[in-house]
Amino acid sequence: MFLLEAREVGVRYGGIQAVDGVTCGVDAGEIVAVIGPNGAGKTTLLNAISGLTPLEHGQVLFEGRDLAPHSAHRRARMGLARTLQGVDLFEGLTVRENLLLMARISENSRRPPAPPLPVGERVSAAAGFLGIQDELERQVTDLPGGRQRLVDIAAALCLRPRCLLLDEPAAGTGPAESIALGRLLLRIREVLGLGILLVEHDVQMVLDIADYIYVLDFGRLIAEGTPAQIRRDPVVISAYLGEDKAALATAGAAQEGFGAPR
Amino acid sequence: MSTVARRASAPLALAAFVAAAAAMPSVLGPARLLSMSLALIFAVAALSVVVITGWTGQTSLAQVTFMGVGAFTLARLMAPRVGLPLYLAAPAAILAAAVLSVVIGLPALRLRGIYLAVVTLGFAQVLQDAAFNNSTITESQNGLVVARPVLGPLDLSGEHTLYYLLLGVLVGCCLLVAAMRRSSLGRRMISLRTTEVGASVRGVDLVSTKLAAFSISAALAGLAGVLYALEIQSVGPAPFNPLQSIFLLGLVVIAGQRSIAAALVAGILYGWMPPELTRHFTDSTFGPNATNLVAGVGLLLVVISREQLRGMALRLPRGRWPWPRRITVAPEVHRNVPA
Numbered sequence: 001m002f003l004l005e006a007r008e009v010g011v012r013y014g015g016i017q018a019v020d021g022v023t024c025g026v027d028a029g030e031i032v033a034v035i036g037p038n039g040a041g042k043t044t045l046l047n048a049i050s051g052l053t054p055l056e057h058g059q060v061l062f063e064g065r066d067l068a069p070h071s072a073h074r075r076a077r078m079g080l081a082r083t084l085q086g087v088d089l090f091e092g093l094t095v096r097e098n099l100l101l102m103a104r105i106s107e108n109s110r111r112p113p114a115p116p117l118p119v120g121e122r123v124s125a126a127a128g129f130l131g132i133q134d135e136l137e138r139q140v141t142d143l144p145g146g147r148q149r150l151v152d153i154a155a156a157l158c159l160r161p162r163c164l165l166l167d168e169p170a171a172g173t174g175p176a177e178s179i180a181l182g183r184l185l186l187r188i189r190e191v192l193g194l195g196i197l198l199v200e201h202d203v204q205m206v207l208d209i210a211d212y213i214y215v216l217d218f219g220r221l222i223a224e225g226t227p228a229q230i231r232r233d234p235v236v237i238s239a240y241l242g243e244d245k246a247a248l249a250t251a252g253a254a255q256e257g258f259g260a261p262r
Numbered sequence: 263m264s265t266v267a268r269r270a271s272a273p274l275a276l277a278a279f280v281a282a283a284a285a286m287p288s289v290l291g292p293a294r295l296l297s298m299s300l301a302l303i304f305a306v307a308a309l310s311v312v313v314i315t316g317w318t319g320q321t322s323l324a325q326v327t328f329m330g331v332g333a334f335t336l337a338r339l340m341a342p343r344v345g346l347p348l349y350l351a352a353p354a355a356i357l358a359a360a361v362l363s364v365v366i367g368l369p370a371l372r373l374r375g376i377y378l379a380v381v382t383l384g385f386a387q388v389l390q391d392a393a394f395n396n397s398t399i400t401e402s403q404n405g406l407v408v409a410r411p412v413l414g415p416l417d418l419s420g421e422h423t424l425y426y427l428l429l430g431v432l433v434g435c436c437l438l439v440a441a442m443r444r445s446s447l448g449r450r451m452i453s454l455r456t457t458e459v460g461a462s463v464r465g466v467d468l469v470s471t472k473l474a475a476f477s478i479s480a481a482l483a484g485l486a487g488v489l490y491a492l493e494i495q496s497v498g499p500a501p502f503n504p505l506q507s508i509f510l511l512g513l514v515v516i517a518g519q520r521s522i523a524a525a526l527v528a529g530i531l532y533g534w535m536p537p538e539l540t541r542h543f544t545d546s547t548f549g550p551n552a553t554n555l556v557a558g559v560g561l562l563l564v565v566i567s568r569e570q571l572r573g574m575a576l577r578l579p580r581g582r583w584p585w586p587r588r589i590t591v592a593p594e595v596h597r598n599v600p601a
Contacts, residue, residue, distance in 0.1 A: 050463050076465035088460040090453040092317075092520065101449040105465040159465055 001064055003028045003195040004049070004080070004163045009058035011041070011048050011219075018044040020219040021058070026163060026195040031185060033198045033206040036216035037239060042199040043085060045216070046167050049197070050082045051075045063162065077105060081161035085168050087148040089140040095151050096136040099123040102158035123158060129191075130154040130184070146177055153184070163195040164188070170202040178202050182209045203240075207231060215239065272522070276436060279526055283429050287422045295421060296493075297533050302428040303489045305529025306435050308514050309522065310482035313439065315511065316519040317448065318475040319455030321379040323507045324366065327386040328359040328480040330394055330502025332487025335359075337406035337497040348411045348418075352488045359484025360477040367476035371469060374458070386504035394499035405498030408491045418492060428489055432529075435482060436522050442478070451475050512561040 002025030011019040019041040026032045034042050047053040049060050051072035060067045062080055076082065090098055103119040103126075117125065127133040130150045135143060140151055149169060156164055166185075170178040182205045188194055200206050206213060207227045215223040215230065217239040223230060230236055286298050307329055314322045335358040338344065339351035346354070366385045370378055393399050400406060410418040418424045442448045450471045453461040462468055491497050513531045518524035 052459060052463065072462040073465050073467045076463055082463040084457070084460050084463065088457045090449075090461070091456040092452050093449060097449050101446065101453060101466075102464055104446040104449075155464065 002026060002061070003063060004197065005061040006045065006049055007059050007061065009045065009048055009060065010056040011044050011053055012056045013044075018219050019048060019216075022214075022216065022219070022221050023058075024214045024221070024224070026197045028162065028195045029189055029193045030211045031189055031196045031198060031209055033200055033210035033213045034216060035200060035203055035206055035213060036222075039218075040216040041219040042216055043167055044219075046082070046165055046197070046199050050080060050165055076159060077108075079160065079162035080165065081156040081159045081163070082165040083152050083156055083167055083169065086171065087145060087152050089148055089151055089155070091139075091141050093140060094137055095127070095132060095140055095143070096123060098140055098151060098155050099126060099136075099158045102155045106158065106160040122160075126154045126157045129157070145172065149173075149181075150184075153188075157188070157192070161194060163197065166196065166198045166200075168199055168201055170200055170205055173202075178205050181205070185209055272440070275523055276433070280429065280433055284426070287425055292421065295425065299425055299428055299493050299533070300490075301530045301533025302425075302432045303486050303493060303529070304510065304532035305432055305526050306489065307483050307486035307510060308517070308525035308528035308532070309435055309439050310479040310486070311511055311514040311528070312519060312522065312525045313442075313451070313482065314475055314479035316514065316521075316524065317443075317455060318451040318472065318479075319374075320472065320475065321375060321382075321511070322476075322479070323379050323383040323504065323511065324363075324386040324389075325479070325483045326502055326506040326510055327389050327504060328363060328483035329487035329490060330497075330499070331359045331362055331389070332356060332484030333491040333497045333502070334394065334400055334406070334487075335484075336488045336491045337408050338401075340408060340411075341401075341406060348413055348492075352485075355488050356481050356484040359487065360481040363476045363480030364473055367473055371472055383504055383507070386507060390499060390502065390504055394502055400497075400499070405496040408495050408497060410492055410495060424492060428493070431485070431489060435485070436526075439482075439522055439525075447471070447474060512558070516560045 005023075005025040007023050009019055009022045010017065022041070022045055024032070024034070024045075034045060036042050044053060048055055049067075051067065051070065051074075055068070062075070062078060065078075067075055067078075067080075070078065090101070093101070100119060100123055103122045107119055123136075124133065127136055130153060132147060132150050132154060135147060135151075140148060143151065153164075153166075153169070169185075170181055173181060185196060185198070186209055189196060198206065198210065207230070210227055213225060213227060213230045214221055215233070215236050222239055223233045223236045225233065283298070283302065287295060290298060307325060310325050310328070311322075314320050314325070332355040335355035336348075336351050339346040339354055340348065366382065370381050373381055410424065412418065413427075416423050416427060418427065450461070450466050451474070453464070453466050454468065454471060454475075458468055461471075487502075490501070494501075510528070510532060513528040514524060517527035517531065
């Protein structure tokens with residue numbers, strides 16, 4: 001049994017089948033990535049899992065429980081923390097207040113196990129883990145984008161999640177920053193043992209850190225496997241590059257993470 | 263400003279305001295003291311706008327109407343036919359405003375911004391026509407008379423006694439709102455202002471937080487209505503015209519909308535501006551509309567300068583779900599980039 005599992009999930013927006021029968025799963029202590037070209041349905045899948053978008057069919061299970069009766073905020077309190085595309089922190093609050101809000105909510109969620117530390121200490125611990133302890137008293141809007149992203153992840157960790165859903169955390173980062181972010185995610189996996197479901201455009205980062213990869217295109221799952229398998233999958237390469245270029249590119253792209261445009 | 267200075271400056275500013283306000287009765291004549299009393303009352307109403315709009319980001323145009331609900335309920339309950347004492351009638355009036363705000367808040371939960379503003383304004387107009395202007399409900403077209411009672415050791419018929427009661431209630435409200443700002447509830451309210459979707463995926467219950475914001479802010483407005491009824495001693499429909507809510511919201515926005523100090527400034531503007539301006543402008547072309555003109559121009563200036571500020575902030579990469587945060591390569595282009 002997976003920690004988080006989507007079974008045959010379908011989402012329809014009017015006449016568009018945004019996600020079509022996607023099955024995927026995340027285990028504790030595992031980084032699972034969902035990749036795919038723009039419009040493939042990656043964020044929609046994440047929205048369906050976190051309860052922002054109703055399912056047309058299929059179901060989402062978390063720790064063996066069907067999430068259908070639980071609204072988005074209940075899912076977050078159950079241990080399914082989520083970041084949104086782009087940094088979306090609460091303006092008008094300091095970094096500490098952003099983290100405190102999350103820590104306090106997790107305390108009210110009456111979910112075992114009981115929090116080991118008082119909220120204030122958990123906030124300090126999360127800030128220390130992400131290296132933002134010196135910025136706790138600053139307004140979140142005063143921080144540069146990269147630091148805001150760390151606050152965003154720290155806030156998610158303050159919810160005491162069992163599973164972390166990250167929507168394009170590397171968006172808008174440079175190569176060095178995205179490597180640091182990849183290391184951070186590995187550290188979260190190692191130290192905290194969380195399951196991480198990552199939707200990402202940065203194919204190179206995904207190939208470097210993910211344990212398992214699902215590839216979406218036009219709402220359907222076109223491939224899944226370990227990074228080594230995905231790297232060589234001709235279906236994936238053609239989805240990213242177009243069929244005519246695929247054959248030509250296969251050899252060279254293999255090392256370059258398809259040479260995906262950034 | 264450093265954090266320490268910021269933390270210390272708020273109580274100091276409040277203390278300075280209280281000291282200045284406490285000295286007013288010995289300085290001002292009766293007419294000016296009435297303006298100051300109205301300033302204190304409307305500062306309480308402005309606090310309700312700070313909570314619902316400044317923090318929670320919900321544009322409510324029914325706050326002065328909730329004031330009216332508080333005032334009319336108090337007047338009815340204290341009238342000889344019912345004859346409740348003030349200490350029972352005032353909580354009942356505040357409760358009436360809060361309950362009514364939940365009744366209107368429930369259907370409006372899915373609305374935001376201009377849509378919520380329209381719905382609350384519509385509600386205010388309905389209440390104005392159906393209740394405040396309805397002589398079978400409010401009993402008199404000329405307004406209900408409210409007698410100032412003796413409350414324990416306080417004889418509220420004395421102007422100065424009532425003034426200090428108003429000041430005390432305002433200070434109590436300020437402290438209450440300040441405590442709320444530091445609480446988890448206050449942080450939840452503020453989280454809604456930036457991103458409702460972001461708040462919900464982080465475990466914030468939108469429904470309960472919004473209803474708490476609606477009811478607390480309506481209770482503050484209802485309290486302001488109770489104070490208004492005691493001060494003016496007569497409750498009629500005119501002061502609770504829906505347009506007054508727009509005026510009050512405008513003043514709070516001009517004053518800064520998010521802090522307690524903003525509410526105090528807005529209260530002063532509301533209490534003092536009409537008599538001062540109408541005196542200077544009565545003979546001019548603008549006539550009695552001068553207040554609206556000044557408030558309107560001030561509001562425009564604030565909004566324009568804010569938009570410019572936000573325009574600069576927009577250069578930072580940011581977005582709101584479900585819009586993409588960055589300009590991404592369209593799928594067709596994506597597929598045809600050579601390796």
